[in-house]
Amino acid sequence: MSTDVDAETEEVSGSSGSDGDGAVPVGVKLGSTRTVIAYPTEDGGLQTIRTLTCLASYEDALTGEEKYLYGEEAAREYPDRVQFMLRSGLPEDEDRAELTEQFFSTVIESHDIPEDSAVVYAIPTIDNPAGLENLQNVIENSPIGTALMESYPESLCGSIPAFGDDLEAIEQIFIAVNMGSTNLEASAYRRGEQISPFTTGAVTGNEVDRVIANYVEEETQGRVNIDITTAREYKEEHADFEEFEPFTDIIQQPGGGSHEFTIERSVMDACNEYLDDVVEEFANTFLSQLANDHMKVYQLALDRPVVLTGGMACIPGVVEEFEERVGEALGRDIEAVAADRPDLSATIGAQRIAARLAQND
Ligand SMILES: Nc1ncnc2c1ncn2[C@@H]1O[C@H](COP(=O)(O)OP(=O)(O)OP(=O)(O)O)[C@@H](O)[C@H]1O
Numbered sequence: 424m425s426t427d428v429d430a431e432t433e434e435v436s437g438s439s440g441s442d443g444d445g446a447v448p449v450g451v452k453l454g455s456t457r458t459v460i461a462y463p464t465e466d467g468g469l470q471t472i473r474t475l476t477c478l479a480s481y482e483d484a485l486t487g488e489e490k491y492l493y494g495e496e497a498a499r500e501y502p503d504r505v506q507f508m509l510r511s512g513l514p515e516d517e518d519r520a521e522l523t524e525q526f527f528s529t530v531i532e533s534h535d536i537p538e539d540s541a542v543v544y545a546i547p548t549i550d551n552p553a554g555l556e557n558l559q560n561v562i563e564n565s566p567i568g569t570a571l572m573e574s575y576p577e578s579l580c581g582s583i584p585a586f587g588d589d590l591e592a593i594e595q596i597f598i599a600v601n602m603g604s605t606n607l608e609a610s611a612y613r614r615g616e617q618i619s620p621f622t623t624g625a626v627t628g629n630e631v632d633r634v635i636a637n638y639v640e641e642e643t644q645g646r647v648n649i650d651i652t653t654a655r656e657y658k659e660e661h662a663d664f665e666e667f668e669p670f671t672d673i674i675q676q677p678g679g680g681s682h683e684f685t686i687e688r689s690v691m692d693a694c695n696e697y698l699d700d701v702v703e704e705f706a707n708t709f710l711s712q713l714a715n716d717h718m719k720v721y722q723l724a725l726d727r728p729v730v731l732t733g734g735m736a737c738i739p740g741v742v743e744e745f746e747e748r749v750g751e752a753l754g755r756d757i758e759a760v761a762a763d764r765p766d767l768s769a770t771i772g773a774q775r776i777a778a779r780l781a782q783n784d
């Protein structure tokens with residue numbers, strides 16, 4: 424379905440909706456863990472860049488100039504000084520906004536994205552006006568998007584590829600749940616209008632990583648301490664609600680030698696608790712709020728599939744498990760769906776909106 428070009432870029436299936444005339448349509452999500460950008464290939468396909476949202480600066484040994492590295496390379500080579508400037512979800516202050524600008528323009532420059540492009544940003548739904556304003560400044564100061572610049576909610580963008588090959592989602596009434604690293608978000612959408620948005624920072628992918636790290640220590644009787652990056656990698660590589668397989672890893676002992684261990688429970692115990700919390704917040708908090716505020720939308724939307732978006736929706740089997748647990752909580756059947764690549768879907772949806780807006784321009 425997709426081909427890896429290198430660790431960072433891949434061509435995904437589907438059309439970019441770009442015919443070569445007019446501004447190049449680009450989709451962007453600046454996420455707390457990863458930034459994803461989608462833009463057309465020369466033959467009308469779609470290319471994505473997916474990189475860790477982090478930056479490290481170093482001094483050029485010959486010229487003394489300050490240089491920047493971003494993404495996996497920065498995290499691996501400069502663990503002592505790499506900065507994850509969107510760690511909390513949004514740029515919290517001016518320094519972090521500036522770092523985000525630097526990060527974004529460095530990514531843009533190394534990928535030939537034209538300045539006179541039409542860019543749509545997928546924006547998280549968080550009640551943090553100052554952070555959102557900082558993000559807006561980053562967007563406005565970025566080198567791209569001189570032809571057109573717009574923002575749409577991340578969970579709406581992320582639902583678009585789950586509905587079809589075009590912008591079908593914008594015509595529908597449905598509920599979207601975005602399962603991110605710093606937030607769980609749920610909203611209803613009525614023809615693109617966001618209704619009754621709900622966000623909590625208490626049920627998150629980052630928290631799953633912390634819990635995995637603790638459980639690994641317990642499961643190995645205190646012999647193994649992993650950092651949260653390793654915990655995230657365990658989760659992303661091994662979490663599976665359908666057929667989880669125990670896996671082994673090796674750590675180097677401080678005094679020399681190595682220790683091999685097997686993880687049987689830690690990853691899925693953490694993921695199961697996470698999904699229970701997601702279902703609890705969704706069924707008890709979000710749905711009651713929606714039913715209270717918009718009874719008709721609630722009824723119409725619950726008869727349609729609930730769309731799961733965001734990186735945590737990548738875990739195999741999560742859609743079926745969500746259906747089952749929500750069904751039990753509500754005492755009625757519900758259906759859920761996700762795009763092929765929930766971690767890329769917000770950006771791909773944003774890119775489709777950009778293509779449509781660029782056409783209309
Ligand atoms: N294949 C995968 N399997 C399991 N978890 C994954 C996978 N890919 C990404 N994740 C997890 O999804 C989360 C990231 O989700 P997403 O990219 O939607 O977040 P974000 O937009 O960066 O964060 P937020 O919206 O909270 O600011 C992280 O916890 C990450 O580890």
Ligand SMILES: [Mg+2]
Nearest residue numbers: 454547577603
């Ligand atoms: Mg997000």
